[in-house]
Amino acid sequence: MGFKTGRVCLGAIASLAFAAPAVPQSHQASAPRAAVHAPPVVDTDIARFWTAFDAIQAAAPADRLKLIQTLYIDAGTPGLHALMAARRYTPQEYVDAIAKWPKFWASVRPLTARSRAATTTLNGDVERFRRLYPRLRPATITYAIGVLRTGGTTVGDKVLIGAELGLGDESVDVSELPEPLRTRLATFFRSRPFANNAQNNIHEYVHTQQQETDGTLLQQSLREGVAELVAELITGRKPALPVYSYGPTHEAAIKARFVTEMGNDHYDNWLWNSAANPFGVSDLGYFVGYRIAQRYYDAARDKKAAIRTLIELPYNDPTAIRAFTDRTGYFLGA
Known part of the structure; x- marks a missing residue:
């Protein structure tokens, strides 16, 4: 599931005492001979971030912006640059975050060395995806350090994993973070995202196969829900x-409210949100989209054809998406 939070502010210096184990270089996970279509996995940005991080700790404040720019951003991969553009990360945000949240960075640093372990099932999962959906197009997967606004997103054929979130678990210290980010991330890390990384990788990989949309709540929710369903079918x-x-x-209440808002382009109660919504639970749009997709898939006789239909829906066409949803009958009686 793509994790998106609001813009945050940051400052206080992290200690140099928590040096992490060496971070793996760019790699492609070991594959069985049959897995000839395995996506390239790039994680060299993680090591570059910690090099910049350590240099910033030892530098005068006036030099820190230049260090993050030259050591991390300018030297970074296309995936890092795409991640920064997608989430509008700035060099100043990185500098401020390093200064402001020492306990967070101390706790997450050793966990970011797990990018290789996070992709051990990837080749097999992608091959299963290809068997379900033979039209699967290639994509790359990049792990890079962001500033806490995504655990996973996509740009074109690039899957972009925010390693500071996507490789975390319940040991991450969020005590310095401002509310509501602190509460949201505490819940997120308790879900052990590292342990769920196989599902997250495939969820985002599905997005590289789908049409993008900036449309209604229904369009966005169905797109996310389809990615959730397909990832579940592949990873279990x-x-x-x-x-x-x-x-x-609480499905009846969720459906009743969703139908009153699904034609809007306001997602605050449903997607990429905190629990500060009428239900007190984040991201219920994912659940609604998943249930619509599941209803269609379960009713289909030809499961492979159903997967193709779900992935290739015209997500940027509100009329087509509404008509498809109506055909599933999911909201009947809501």
Whole structure:
């Protein structure tokens, strides 16, 4: 599940005492001989970030912006640059974050060395994806350090994983973060995103195959829900997030409210949000989209054709998406 938070502010110096183990270089995970279409995985930006981080700790304040720019950003991969553009990260944000949240960085640093371990199932998962969806187009996967606004997103054929979030677990110290980010990330890290990384990688990989949209709540939710369903079919897991325990027991109320808002382009109650919404649970739009997609898939006789239909829906066409949703009957009686 793509994790998106609001812009945050940052400052206080992190200690040099928490040096991490060496971070793996760019790699492609070991593959069985049959997995000839494995996507390239790039993680060299992680090591560059910690080099810049250590240099910034030892530098005068006036030199820190130049260090993050030259050691991390200018030397970074196309994936890092795409991630920064997608989430509008700035060099100043990195400098401020390094200064402001020492406990966060101390706790997350050793975890970011797990990018190689995070992709051990990737080749097999992609091959299963290809069997389900033979039209699968190639994509790259980049792990890079961001400033806490995404654990996963996509730009074109690039899957972009925010390693400071996507490789985390319940050991990450969020005590310095401002609210509501602190509470949201505490919930997120308790879901053990590293353990769920296989699902996250495939969820984002699905997005590289879908049409993008900046349309209505329904369009966005269905696009996310399809990625959730396909990732579950391939990996056999859902994210361990409250949305998937809360949703089934409150589905009637969720549907009733969703139908009143699904034609809007305001997502605050449903997507990439904090729990400060009428239900007190984040990202219920994912659940609604997942249930629409699941209803269509379960009713289909030809499952492979159903997957193709779901992935290739015209997500940027509100009329077509509404008509498809109506055909599933998901909102009947809501």
